[in-house]
Amino acid sequence: MAADEDSAFEVYRDQVDRPLVRLFREYGAPEAHWLVLGMLANVVARVASLVPPIVLGVAIDAIFSGEGAYTLPVVPDAWLPTDQFAQFTLSAALICGAFVVTAVFTWIYGIAANNFAHRVMHAVRTDSFEKMQRLDMTFFDDKQTGEVMSVLNNDASNLEVFLDNALQNSARLGVMVLGIAGVLVYYNAQLASVTLVAVPLMFALTFWFMRAVEPRYVEQREVVGNLNTALENALSGVELVKTSNTEGYETDRVEDVSYSYFRRTMDILKLNYVYRPGMELLAGVAFAATFVVGGIWLFRGPPGPFTATLSVGTFVTFIFLTQQFVAPLAEVSNIIDQYENAKASSERVFGLMDIPVRITDDPDAVDLAAAGEGDNDGDDDSAGVEGHVEYDDVSFAYVENALQDPEDAEEYVIDGVSFAAEPGETVALVGPTGAGKSTLLKLLLRLYDVTDGAIRVDGHDIRDVTLESLRGAVGYVSQDTYLFDGTIAENIRYGRFTGVDHDVESEAMRERVIEATKAAEAHEFISSLPQGYDTRIGERGVKLSGGQRQRIAIARTILQDPEILILDEATSAVDTETEMLIQRSLDRLSEDRTTFTIAHRLSTIKDADNVLVVEDGEIVERGTHDELIDRDGLYAKLWGVQAGEIDELPEEFVEKARERHVERGVEEGPGVERGTLDD
Incomplete structure (x- = not known):
């Protein structure tokens, strides 16, 4: 598929709406108790972390300076001691206790939040893999393995980082910002306005960054899939690479896609180079402004339009809390970075999950073994399967991807094929490569569904039986x-x-x-x-x-x-002696089973009960070996070449094979046989 064409994966990914909301709705809800526990513990821990600066400010004013009364927010004065040493002791106890509470509830929060994050990601990863397993072969025909691996591995890991880190940090940030802002306003609303003046600017800068960086993360995740594909191809084909002396070529290909990934990453980092220093600058300005204005306030009284009083203790509280306020705001860039990365990844994960699966069990599907009339006392799942197979006017057109309706497919690779195989019979399929032999038998396994006509096993349309029982009754040995x-x-x-x-x-x-x-x-x-x-x-x-x-x-x-055997050139990779031995065992194995065999060497199928000669998706000859030899058609010519009775195929057969090779080599999609003549 060309790079500029949209596959089903891209189309359904683009249709995903609010992916992170969907993540929490579909996968977060079952684990919500962990999230709620974590959030409550987070609130307690963050509130406790505000206690030391508040108590310190009160102690400075009331105990050490003697400038004010010893009062604590939300604590009745009647509960507080009047003796200064007792006030000091209480202050020390509150500060130490606050640190202990902060540590304990931070630990509880970490356990709960990590349980939530990793349980959610376990469910996402396993569901994604389970959905990938159920997708039709059409998806894998036009989807690169590396990109699927990118979804299952890289994208799932990005979501894990978001739930594990960004979610925790954003929750901590929210509680700290609201809590500190409330305390600052409570103690001195006028000085608080100086501290908080940078917050609207930070929100504006964050909004700009999110709008600008989002499409760049989408592009980066796509390139990661391409990079994984290039690496997977090179590693899987390392023997071919070495024997072809193409290490340099493969290195160049990986270098190209790696550089593309580098460029996409740099596009993101260029925005980060503006956003992160900008956030740190605004946070630093807020702290510096608080320190300068508060210091002038203490030395010379309320500056400018300000009228409130400011004590040394309150100023110290402001300095400590502003520092705690600045640090979380400076981390917003990391949170946004992880958020946008997770959003792009979640779109890809749900894009995979949303792809429809066409080959599924009908709601009324029956078990083939249970529906059969056979009486096999074995312990296998196909105990009730007799093995009667019928192809009834079967036609099949390959669709380009999961978006295309099979009824809209134009080019038939199987056209009007009909034949039957009785239990225990052997049916051989021969003919040129690309004629449709393997595709014809893959339809029996429902790796693809027929476009027209029907395939029946023991009288049951295979679309009306469960996939598990059908595939459990069929043994498949591929070339x-x-x-x-x-x-x-x-x-x-x-x-x-x-x-x-x-x-x-x-x-x-x-x-x-x-x-x-x-x-x-x-x-x-x-x-x-x-x-x-x-x-x-x-x-x-x-x-x-x-x-x-x-x-x-x-x-x-x-x-x-199994009760039904499919042997797709099952002895193509063995020598003649081993082939003879295997063929002997296969003959014994197929005695009481319905067997379909695709033959490369015609000598292996001359004893078949029925030989079907397939050409251009149609059966052009059928009969026993001897009958087909007597007809002197394509089968007889192929047999003559293999047996050494004729030197070469007639020119009309060779020319037709060339035409078929050119046509199928250019026009056929993945999953359909390609090549030249078998012989």
Whole structure:
């Protein structure tokens, strides 16, 4: 997809309204008790921190200077001692007690606020991942992995920083500003007007900064996704990079996107270079003005229009509280910085969550096994599945992204395909690469939904059964084998026997794994490894050869023991001898199962019950191997080339393949087969 095109992710991200409000509404509400506890503790801690300056000012005037009465705000005079030493003792006790209360309730506030922040982010991160797992394959066809990782990792972390730091600091700032302003006005409203004169200017500067920096944070978060994609691509393809001698090229690509990230970051920092010093300057001016005006007031009486009296104790209280007032205001820049960063990130998180999922369970969907008429006494989820599969006039058009309605798609890659497979039969699909073979079988798994027509299993439209029961009944071995970082045993058990419902470490489970690997001709090479089945194979199974990875994938499917098998060139990465051994085990595995196999080597499917020759999304020939040889069509020509009976394909076939290759290589979207002839 071109960079200037809007994907579903960008469109739904732009539609997110008040993302941080939504964050608190949807995820903060269930954890509100932690937030309320934290806010109450914060208020107590901040109010307690105001006590020492107030008591100190009163003590200076009443005890040390003797210029005023010993009175404390909100405390009845009758409760206060009249003896000066007793007043001193009480003052010391109040100051020490205030520090203890501040420390204790700050600790309570920290525990509660951090619980709130991290519980919310745990829910956001897991929900985002769960939604990502449910998104249609169409989303992953046109969305870069690095950007998805950026949402799940970087953006979620930004929200965590906001909830963990900015929220705490802003709450502390709010209480301190209101509390200190109230105390200053209470003691001397005229001098307080000098201290607070910078506040409106600070708010004006903050409003300007928020308006100016917000779009720059959005751009920065987008570039982070691009940077992650560039890094992920380079690291995933490091073998190709080295063998192609393109380290310099990849470095240049990462350098370009890194520099783009640098520029976006500098755009933000340029505003910060104005905003942060500006806030600190205004806060400093407020403190300096308070000190100068208050000092003149003490030396020469009320300056200018002021008329109130000012004692030394009150002036000391003003100095201490103004200092406490200035420091939080100077931190506003950090809070705004984290707020804007979190706002941009939350838009991306909710943009991901808002993307609609089209391939879902119908509200009335039934369990395929429960709805089936089979009588299998096994312990697998497909116990009631017989394996009758029917394609009824199936057509499929690939949509460009999640925004496009499938009915608006124009180019059909599958067009009017109909065939049936009885339980226990093997149906082979052959034909040029890009003809639609893999896409045709992915429709059976509902990785994509048919555009027209229907696919039925045991008489049930697959759109009317649950995805879990459908995919649990189908075993899929792809030509592009994927293994997770972990042990060989974990990869073989993956999916079917992964989770708390199975004792994966039991001796019986171990035996089942070994039986599956023996059937896949993998037991010998696994046993020769230093740790055997407990050998870790690295990310994507990089420590194994292509043939070994493919045999592990076949063993994984054998262990699943499905009623329907899909073998998408399952032996494409093995040598001829290993292919013969695997093919023998696959023949045994498919005896009582409905099997669909996409063949690269036609010799592997000559015994299939039905062979479908697919070309340009249509079935152009069908029948047994012998029947198709007798018809002398495309299948016979391909067979002749592979068997060495003819030297090359007729020119009309080659020319048609070139045309198809050019057309599909340019026009087909992701997720649809590409390339030249298989043979």
